[in-house]
Amino acid sequence: MIESTPFGGKVLCAAGLTLGEGPTYDVGRETAWWFDIKGKALHELHLPSGRKTVHGLPFMASALARIDGERQLIAAEDGLFVREVATGELSILAELEADKPWNRSNDGRMHQSGALWIGTMGKSGEDEAGAIYHVRGKSVTLLYPRVSIPNSICFSPDGATAYFTDSKAGKLMSVAVDPATGMPTAAPTVLVDGQGRDGDFDGSVCDADGFIWNARWGAGCVDRYDPAGRHVESYAVPAKQVTCPAFIGGGLDRLLVTSARDGLGDTATDGDGQTFDLGIAVKGRAEPDFRL
Numbered sequence: 001m002i003e004s005t006p007f008g009g010k011v012l013c014a015a016g017l018t019l020g021e022g023p024t025y026d027v028g029r030e031t032a033w034w035f036d037i038k039g040k041a042l043h044e045l046h047l048p049s050g051r052k053t054v055h056g057l058p059f060m061a062s063a064l065a066r067i068d069g070e071r072q073l074i075a076a077e078d079g080l081f082v083r084e085v086a087t088g089e090l091s092i093l094a095e096l097e098a099d100k101p102w103n104r105s106n107d108g109r110m111h112q113s114g115a116l117w118i119g120t121m122g123k124s125g126e127d128e129a130g131a132i133y134h135v136r137g138k139s140v141t142l143l144y145p146r147v148s149i150p151n152s153i154c155f156s157p158d159g160a161t162a163y164f165t166d167s168k169a170g171k172l173m174s175v176a177v178d179p180a181t182g183m184p185t186a187a188p189t190v191l192v193d194g195q196g197r198d199g200d201f202d203g204s205v206c207d208a209d210g211f212i213w214n215a216r217w218g219a220g221c222v223d224r225y226d227p228a229g230r231h232v233e234s235y236a237v238p239a240k241q242v243t244c245p246a247f248i249g250g251g252l253d254r255l256l257v258t259s260a261r262d263g264l265g266d267t268a269t270d271g272d273g274q275t276f277d278l279g280i281a282v283k284g285r286a287e288p289d290f291r292l
Contacts, residue, residue, distance in 0.1 A: 004221045004236040009279025012256060013045060013052060016273035020258035021203070022063045022108070023246035023275075027286050032248050033064050033072075034258050034275065037104070042074075043275075047248060055088055063108030063118055065290040073290040075118045077104035080135060082292075093292075094138045096120065103130060107151045107203055107244070111182030112159035114291030117143070119150025119164075132164060134183060137292055143184060152204035152214060155182070156227070157285060163191065163204060163212060170195040172204075172214070172229070191229040203244025203258075208283040215242040215257060222257055222278060235278055238271035240264070247284025248277075255282050 012032075020043075023034035032045045042055040042064070061076035064083075072083045073093065080093045097103050097120055108118035115136040122129030128146035132153070135141075149167035156162075159179035165172050172192040176185045194201055199219025204212050210227040220240045224233040239259035248256045254277055261273035 002223075002231055002234045004234040007236045007238050007276075007279070009277045011271075011274050012277050013043065013275040015043075015054075015275075016261050016268070016270075017043075017258070017275075018273065019243070019260045019262045020273060020275060021106075021243050021260070022061075023244055023256050023258050024064055024066075024287050025246055025248045025252070025256070026066055027250075027252070028069060030250070032246065032256055034244075034246075034256075035061055035064070037062050038262060045275075058090070060104050060123075062105045063116075065108075065110050065116060065287065067290050067292060073116065075105040075108050075116070077123075080116075080118075080140075094135065094140050096133065096140060097131075100129075102126075106130065106149065107153050109153045109155065109205070110288045110290060111155050111162070111177070112288050113178075113180055113182045114288055115182040116290055117153045117162065117164070117182065119147060119153060121147070121149050125149060125168075127168070136181070141183075144188075152201050152212075154204045154206040154212065156206055156210050157208055161227075163206065164188075165201040167200045167202060167217065170197075170200065172201050172212075172225070174229075192225060192231070202242065205245050205247060206285070207247070208285050213245045213255065213282070215244050217241050217243065222255070235280065237276055237278070238269070239274060239276070240269075240272060245278070247282060247286075249284075252284030252286060253281050254278070255280065255284070 017036040019037040044053040063075040120130040152165040173188040174191040175188040199216040202215040202217040
């Protein structure tokens, strides 16, 4: 295991979130967005000005995608919603496990085709309670059932490979997908076996060179893997439970990282739950828009 490079970044938001998750960046608005899932809040940070806004939500939500300049898609415990950026008004787009009120959404990311992959899980992390779905417009298709904690969903730059994990299983998976639709075309295989190491695979993002940046929950670091699954770099974060990275900035050359205080109790430090700029140069990519 590669030793982590000491943290050389900065705090972007000092709020100690219970479960910071789902960061993304809107290039046109120069704005980063992320959630406090258990706090039922959407956080908005305009990078040039440092202006921070917190939007209360009526549900637990975990993933956001841009639709156009006025609208966003939000994945939440009650389904998939269209959000009006100017007013915060929400309207239902599609149901997501309406027959399972004990579940909520978790990790998700946009494929280049304009489709969303979104995972669900039990609200108490029950074994195999969740799943991973493909969402195209209003059509929701089950991809992988019996998932405990879906995470690390991201896609190669050419759109031909998808990555994902069940954090409880400890294996980062790779699967061939159709670049035109984001639908799998083969059976998943193990890219990285993380069983027995410190920490779990959490959220991931894939850079312009096809390298995977993964937040390692419980180990306080972000790891970088090459497309063959080799662990090539690790960067320390001053929060034990790091949750998900996102490319930010005008050149998408910075890395935002969210974290969580959930479950730490009296052992939590000031950094736990904060949101960070990792302080390194990266070769990021913009997230595709969701196509209605």
